Amino acid sequence: MASPTTGRIFLVFCLQVFAICRPTLAAEPIDFAHEVLPLLTTACAKCHSNGNYKGSFSIDTRESLLESGMVAVGKSDESELIERLTTDDSELRMPAESDSLTAEQIAIFRNWIDQGVPWEEGFSFKQSSYEAPLAPRRPEVPPVNEKYSNPIDRILQPYLQSHEVSLEGISDAMFARRAWLDLIGLTPTPAELEKFLKGARSDRRARLVQKLLERKQDYAEHWLTFWNDLLRNDYSGVGFITGGRKQITGWLYQSIYDNKPFDQFARELVSPSPESEGFINGIQWRGQVNASQVREIQFSQNLSQVFLGINMKCASCHDSFINSWKLKDAYGLAAVVANEPLELHRCDKPTGEMAVASFLYPELGELDATAPREQRLEQLAHLLTHKGNGRFTRTIVNRIWHRLMGRGLVQPVDDMDVRPWSNDLLDFLAVNLVDNQYDLKHTIELIATSKAYQSHCEIVSEELLNTKEYVFRGPRARRMTAEQLFDTIWEITDTAPAKAAAVIKNRGDQPVRAALMNSSLLMRSLGRPNREQIVTTRPAMLSTLQSLDLSNGDEFHDLLIRGGEKLLKQWNGEPELMVNHVFQSALARLPTPDELATSLAVLGDAPAAESAADLLWIVFMLPEFQMIR
């Protein structure tokens, strides 16, 4: 069997490459990541890094390289490295196991040494020894004290102390806006906000979180976006045209609405009813498909990614270079769903070997490969959600932490083999989910009521991103999703579309939410993914093309004009109240006197739809509006 260690055949460049690739000229400064690193990797790393140090020579880090004495900083002529690359003595010449380097490649090494051996900050060839556990673990949680009752905070306290981080709490108004957007995808209306701010009870924040989570429809229609992305469900998209794809919308909506326990939720996806079978059926394009992309393999890849944070994509074609999963593992999982015997294909070529249905972790129990398909799927569903499968629960609580806090405990969220920055917190949230009958709302509530969540976002600078080790210093600000952006704008200006694309039974006549709409070009531009692949992280930044769409695109402009008209009608003759309304509902605060004066000037003496639209545009383009913090 394969254990989920971070396999070390391929040298993963976990470096943070910030530079933009430009073809570099010889005279330009050497580019370590793009010029030197590929050479080191192909020519040197196999014998001189990550545990193999032939001739006691290590290139793991800049320090180890310099310690070896093989390079004289700034002096390529005096460096033994260059000597060894260029010598005529075949006994000494490097690389020992492959062809000699070309003149250009040697010139790159020379340049690099002459320019002082620049290195990518934090990069090391040495791989972490971390091995993600399968079994759940119940960490010891420090007892309740007068300052901290939430177990998240209690676990974090020693962590924060040792990292000399102190979190600073946020105001009620800032908390309200954040909680509203995170939990139900809308901003509070001025009336809702006012009611909350007037509350005197000490547990008003906890009560607010509960109340928001009880708004079942709003909750479902916000979190539908998250699940649609994760399960690549959509109402239009590739595959539908030739009948090669099926929605799970009705089942999914109802499951979120009912807060279906997550283990049951997963079982119903893996061992589905006709309403939920779209997930395991995958997407079929017309015509012949590469062996690594047939529906059965899609199943193997998607199940691994969604529920276990495992990348099975490489292993569906050949034994993986990036983790220890083998072709056999990928096909074993695929064979569970296959109607017909499935032959292993390596790089699209048949191997003659037939796949045997199996699950990735045989230690969790037997899967009977000879059973009929429906039974195999049932067994798989059972093994996946087995109490001993801590990876299943860790993966989902990490995804939720990522959604609410802007960065995962494990990052990226689709690679659960990466070491979490707090094992205790991850493990605790995972067992806590099981203790609470797989109630995802409970996990959300636990996080949202923690002091960790209710603290200021860390101010992220370039330097901070450059440091190698992540330290939790508070949540990270996030950009609104396209859906959150539209939902709030539609709500503030009363301009929601009349009809949804998603067919939801008994939905009622509440305003339509963006998650229920087909993706428009504007929504796509603002980051809604195509959903042909599973996409778990939306783009963090507003791009220039998106800004263009927002600055002069007809779709957005028309929306603001309609919104301007509505608001003028609503606040007829009271521009000041209108400005207050817009600021309060968009930013959860009143305008400053200065802002009010400027806004009134925008509206002018005789406000028209156009000037109202201009004001809306200005407010909706403020980073303060588009960011959740």
Next chain:
Amino acid sequence: MNVLPEISKEIDRRRFMQALSASAMAAAGSAAPSLLRADGPALPPTADTCILLWMAGGMAAPETFDPKKYVPFDIGVPAESIISTFPAIDTAVDPIKICAGLENIAQVMDRATLIRSHRVADLGHILHSRHQYHWHTGYVPPVTVAAPHLGAWMARLLGPRNPVIPPFINIGQRLEGIGESEELKAFTTAGFLGSEYGPFNIPYPQDAGRSVRPPQGMTPSRFERRNKIYREMIQKSPVGEFTSEFHQESMLRSMENAYRLLSSPEREAFDLEKEPREIYDRYNTGRFGRGCLLARRLTEAGARFIEVTTEYEPFLHWDTHENGHTTAKEMKAQIDRPIAQLILDLEQRGLLDRTLVVLASEFSRDMMIEGVPGSTAKDQSRAKSDTMQEMKQYGLHRHFTGSCSVLMFGGGMKQGFLYGETAEERPCLATKNPVNIDDMLATIYTAMGISPGAAMQIEKRPFYVTKDAKGKAVQELFA
């Protein structure tokens, strides 16, 4: 057309690049892609701009650039005897002949490299958009990560030539409200590279001016005022402590970039109304012709990659499932004049040397064969008949993948050069120097200074500009 003075261009480029690297930074530690390798120093580019003229729907080579024996329409002519439905004509290059209806392009063949041996994959039951996906990305869908369009690769790896002109411009293709639009959208994208590198879509060239003007109904002064007050508001904002936050900085930079394009002199390049009437008329054979004119104007202004398409719409334009001869004639009338004019205009402006113009299609067509001989692909002709009884049966109505014609101009390619051969008789397979999609794309990338082995890292593995880095540029094509 005015181009920004060099010096301010440099400053703008730097600012643009800063904005880009800010988004790259945001990606750090996330699942976003990072540059893996440029695969050694790429060869020096022979072109700075690439214009792809896309013959959407399957342009029949024997009706355009690869004439075979001409069999005129007559009642009772056996379908089997028909390979070409147009006679051949001479071109400016002595041995090269092309089909009637392309007289203007024939006159500029001395600037062209003509490849007749382009072979595309046989993917079974034909779905046009799937073959187009393959051609534009180098990968056959489905793919495990969203594959980027070649224009997006150029935007990502080369950046804009002029910072206020979007580096990937897509002219002439509607992406909504038409058949297979979801499938078209699947490859008209930057995919995993991120939407910063995605297409700037201009479905109607005559409306391009509007796409870079303030919104409809807004005067320039109102637009300027709106922006001015927006900046004031940000300065006055009581949440000023976040100004050092990189999310905020990058957002403001993006807004600033957009504003700069919308208020820059270059935006005039988008406006076909600014073109002298006489020249406009030379191009104006329809939407495609106007798209060529727009492409020329944008090339002058500093575009990096432009695609101009005859537009894919199932069963229309080059997608001739019936009535092929008549439709091919109409299509040639649309493309012939503007393409020739585009080449001459670029040449006259001294831009052709550094602009690679490529004309291509997802596959060719044949009267009898679907896919290639022996393919299991389903026959989709709508005008089947053993002998010609009416005009709508006359033409090439089946999808043929065994040989396609690709035309290249400028950008470092040979001139008046013919590459590859196809059989004179059915099946008209490529018989000499076949070029597959990987090598075709590698040729284009190489001309643009991108190594076919360049890769981005996504999900810890390399994703190459040509499939598995296997594309090899066809060296014989380069001058």
